[in-house]
Amino acid sequence: MEFFKRTPSIDFMRMRYVTYGISVIIMVGSIALIAIRGLNFGVDFTGGVIIEVNYPAAADIDGARNALEQAGFEEAQVQSFGSSRDLAVRVPPPRSGDINELSVQVGEALRAADPGVEVRRTEVVGPQVGRDLTEQGGLALLFTFIGILIYVAFRFEKKMASSTVLAAIHDPVAILGFFALTQLPFDLSVLAAVLAVIGYSINDTVVVFDRVRELFLLMRKASPYEVLNAALNQTLSRTVMTSFSVLFVVVSLYAFGGETLKSFSIAIIIGVFVGTYSSVFVSASLVLDMKMKAQDLMPIKKNDPELDALP
Secondary structure (H helix, E strand, O other), X not given: OOOOOOOOOOOOHHHHHHHHHHHHHHHHHHHHHHHHOOOEEOHHHHOEEEEEEEOOOOOOHHHHHHHHHHOOOOOOEXXXXXXXXXXXXXXOOOOOOOHHHHHHHHHHHHHHHOOOOEEEEEEEEOHHHHHHHHHHHHHHHHHHHHHHHXXXXXXXXXXXXXXXXXHHHHHHHHHHHHHXXXXXXXXXXXXXXXXXXXXXXXXXXXXXXXXXXHHHHHOOOOOHHHHHHHHHHHXXXXXXXXXXXXXXXXXXXXXXXXXXXXXXXXXXXXXXXXXXXXXXXXXXXXXXXXXXXXXXXOOOOOOOHHHHHOO
């Protein structure tokens, strides 16, 4: 099945300086947001106690925050959870270690503002567990990029491999910038989504570069500019269909998967957009500006002693 009835003839390479500017804005903006605002790490990474409470009517988030602050929970974070009547309260673990007592105190503080509040669930993650997960999450990202470097080094020549890695770095930075901007909770499910997006983006770029390699052999008289444009146009239908297929699934997850899957779904949705953008507009453009030629893809012939011996 093809998304386009005819192969399009879009001049992607002509747009590359505009898309370079967009990518620079995305990267610099994301890094600045991460440095200034930081990520709102979930209890998976920070450790703490999450208490889910239910209100008889729509919850007043500001009222709940004020009630908790007056009760001495200055560091409490309150967020909507599920429906408009549910809230999630995140507080640091108690010094006494008595989680049940903490849950009761939070419930009483909220009932002072609204007597109908009901505590539904209390979840605890210890500080050491949070530190271990943070370390393991960082290692997972590091080993992912090491694996990508090894893979593209064997599959492509150095200019294609370099642009693939740069495009792979572009996508997770954009996702982290989005989470820093919105302050949505960054938990283990979001980290898993970031790793999945890296794999998705790499797969898209590999498909495009495989076509580039084939066309360099078929279009011997064409310039690299023409070959890269042809490869992007010939794979565009497949790229769009793949993106829409993934979006159908993750948008459904976001709409019907419940509150626990919302951050994961949003991360994948953002990742599909930036991953598709980078595979079409970033990686191929970088290859062109690295001055890649058909000769770069040709195997180097070893010296033949018999030929060298000829007069």
